[in-house]
Amino acid sequence: RPQGDGTLTFQAIDPVPRVVDDMTVPRGYDWTPIIRWGDPLFEDSPEFDLENQTRESQEKQFGYNSDYLNVIVDDEEGTTGYLVNNHEYTNENIMFSPEYIASNPEDVVGTAIAAHGLSIVDLERTGAGEPWSYVVGGRRNRRITGFTPFAVDGPAAGSDLLKTVEDPEGMTVLGTLNNCAGGTTPWGTVLSGEENFDQYFVGTAGVEEQERVGISPGPTSRRWDLVHPRFNLNNEDYENEANRFGWIVEIDPDDPTSTPVKHTALGRFKHEAGTVHIARTGHAVVYSGDDQTDEYIYKFVSRRVYREGDKANNMKLLSEGTLYVARFEGNSPAGEIDGSGDVPSDGAFDGAGTWVPLVRNNRSLVPGFTVEEVLVNTRLAADTVGATKMDRPEDVEPSPTSGKIYVALTNNSKRSPDYVDEANPVAVPDGGNRDGHVIEITEQRDDHTSTRFNWSILLLAGDPSTSETAYFSGFPKDQVSPISCPDNLAFDSKGTLWISTDGQPGKIGYSDALHKVTLEGEDRGRVEQFLAVPADAETSGPVIHDLDDSVFVAVQHPGEGGEWGAHTSYFPDFAPGGGLKGDLVAVPRPAVVQVYLDVLGDS
Ligand code: FEO
Ligand code: CA
Ligand code: CA
Ligand code: CA
Numbered sequence: 335r336p337q338g339d340g341t342l343t344f345q346a347i348d349p350v351p352r353v354v355d356d357m358t359v360p361r362g363y364d365w366t367p368i369i370r371w372g373d374p375l376f377e378d379s380p381e382f383d384l385e386n387q388t389r390e391s392q393e394k395q396f397g398y399n400s401d402y403l404n405v406i407v408d409d410e411e412g413t414t415g416y417l418v419n420n421h422e423y424t425n426e427n428i429m430f431s432p433e434y435i436a437s438n439p440e441d442v443v444g445t446a447i448a449a450h451g452l453s454i455v456d457l458e459r460t461g462a463g464e465p466w467s468y469v470v471g472g473r474r475n476r477r478i479t480g481f482t483p484f485a486v487d488g489p490a491a492g493s494d495l496l497k498t499v500e501d502p503e504g505m506t507v508l509g510t511l512n513n514c515a516g517g518t519t520p521w522g523t524v525l526s527g528e529e530n531f532d533q534y535f536v537g538t539a540g541v542e543e544q545e546r547v548g549i550s551p552g553p554t555s556r557r558w559d560l561v562h563p564r565f566n567l568n569n570e571d572y573e574n575e576a577n578r579f580g581w582i583v584e585i586d587p588d589d590p591t592s593t594p595v596k597h598t599a600l601g602r603f604k605h606e607a608g609t610v611h612i613a614r615t616g617h618a619v620v621y622s623g624d625d626q627t628d629e630y631i632y633k634f635v636s637r638r639v640y641r642e643g644d645k646a647n648n649m650k651l652l653s654e655g656t657l658y659v660a661r662f663e664g665n666s667p668a669g670e671i672d673g674s675g676d677v678p679s680d681g682a683f684d685g686a687g688t689w690v691p692l693v694r695n696n697r698s699l700v701p702g703f704t705v706e707e708v709l710v711n712t713r714l715a716a717d718t719v720g721a722t723k724m725d726r727p728e729d730v731e732p733s734p735t736s737g738k739i740y741v742a743l744t745n746n747s748k749r750s751p752d753y754v755d756e757a758n759p760v761a762v763p764d765g766g767n768r769d770g771h772v773i774e775i776t777e778q779r780d781d782h783t784s785t786r787f788n789w790s791i792l793l794l795a796g797d798p799s800t801s802e803t804a805y806f807s808g809f810p811k812d813q814v815s816p817i818s819c820p821d822n823l824a825f826d827s828k829g830t831l832w833i834s835t836d837g838q839p840g841k842i843g844y845s846d847a848l849h850k851v852t853l854e855g856e857d858r859g860r861v862e863q864f865l866a867v868p869a870d871a872e873t874s875g876p877v878i879h880d881l882d883d884s885v886f887v888a889v890q891h892p893g894e895g896g897e898w899g900a901h902t903s904y905f906p907d908f909a910p911g912g913g914l915k916g917d918l919v920a921v922p923r924p925a926v927v928q929v930y931l932d933v934l935g936d937s
Pocket of ligand 4: 821
């Protein structure tokens with residue numbers, strides 16, 4: 335086949351059994367890590383040293399558990415660029431030895447908080463199509479962590495609901511946490527979703543607002559509150575600290591001195607991501623899922639309009655606008671949607687829907703809620719307007735070529751035949767919606783500011799050889815790669831969809847994967863597996879540079895199921911066939927990986 339022709343041609347790989355601790359890529363491709371947890375970012379960064387991990391060292395090194403990723407090339411020459419990467423959470427049990435945890439508890443907490451957040455890292459290479467290296471001391475290199483000051487903006491900035499003893503104005507928050515997926519805006523900034531923030535806080539019993547986002551009383555697994563009292567909401571000085579997390583944050587990667595922002599106008603929930611589409615009217619539209627069982631899908635439409643090249647204007651677009659939540663209506667006879675996943679008699683799982691407004695500019699549209707209450711306790715507000723409970727909305731991404739919006743619904747073990755609907759039609763005994771599904775949304779008249787939309791299900795995930803419910807828009811089931819737990823979505827230059835997974839091992843027994851999914855023509859619904867990640871890892875942040883025959887993924891939580899000294903993965907420094915390379919440290923290290931055409935043909 336042609337080498338380096340910019341088509342990213344490949345033959346689908348076979349699914350990989352979950353215990354295989356290797357990156358598996360198609361024949362003719364090779365892979366290398368670009369950067370790993372602990373790699374030094376600055377001229378004065380210490381080298382990674384397992385037995386000397388502190389807040390100070392981690393603040394100058396690449397963070398842990400890589401999720402959202404973008405790789406941006408500076409110019410046509412294609413020899414410089416940068417990457418942006420989220421660091422969602424930490425796995426202390428495989429980051430630190432038990433002895434280190436016992437003897438350095440404050441360093442463990444400091445390291446863990448500093449290993450959260452984001453990294454921005456300059457890249458260089460010798461020519462287009464070549465693999466990238468990262469630049470120590472690059473101009474844009476930056477770590478944003480759980481300690482970095484953020485400005486709060488939007489209608490809830492300065493609200494009493496956001497004030498603490500350290501921030502009596504409710505305008506500055508220390509840190510960002512659990513940054514899952516994200517998006518790059520047309521004006522060059524990065525949006526990052528603060529997802530499962532509940533896990534860091536010791537809650538107060540009987541507080542509805544805390545319960546609704548999953549914050550529970552009693553000790554957390556990380557015990558950060560023992561070092562930093564702000565993580566205990568029973569401390570009256572910090573009863574609002576958790577309200578300061580759960581937002582979409584915006585970061586300007588081009589200016590390492592800029593203050594990142596938390597945008598309250600986009601609501602507070604377990605934001606998986608935030609992805610922007612500029613509507614024909616010029617308004618910026620941000621789509622975001624709330625990733626928990628039976629939660630909702632949201633969109634935000636800016637009040638002001640986008641102006642090409644006017645970054646100062648565009649960086650205010652997310653400060654004011656209308657926040658909507660989605661209601662889905664099916665169009666098939668209700669009795670036909672029974673949880674079996676059988677295609678209804680009209681031939682499709684499809685229908686219409688409404689974006690129900692919650693806040694318009696500075697006004698609440700939800701009776702009984704002030705605007706600040708809607709934005710801080712968004713789930714409670716959305717509960718009152720008949721929003722549709724979805725099967726864990728992960729990534730929500732508008733296609734840059736068609737404008738259609740794709741929603742990854744990763745799974746829902748609670749879904750039962752008692753409350754299936756056409757948009758969430760799978761509820762099998764003992765599994766609910768075990769493998770997840772993907773919905774395609776078309777805004778009415780292709781106007782992304784519209785309050786009405788049409789939708790249809792692109793695929794019901796599963797291993798077709800064992801699943802009764804797997805469905806691929808009618809594409810023959812015996813010709814697809816098995817797929818489960820869709821999470822992140824990406825598009826190549828032609829508008830083809832790529833789906834990475836998080837949870838295949840526990841559902842269909844195969845390692846998490848990256849799949850290409852055809853959307854148009856007679857192959858619509860065809861799933862072809864491109865790669866598999868090492869043992870216990872999730873595939874995150876896919877970036878498809880098909881014109882460069884390159885794919886990038888963030889390998890998150892390799893070896894998560896193991897323990898210190900009994901690791902299930904030694905990614906990415908293992909030697910071929912297992913074991914370790916030389917004297918490299920014996921722990922798995924989350925990393926950003928590039929997959930590229932092996933023009934030498936030695937892979
Ligand atoms: Fe962090 Fe919803 O995955
Ligand atoms: Ca239908
Ligand atoms: Ca995710
Ligand atoms: Ca996930």
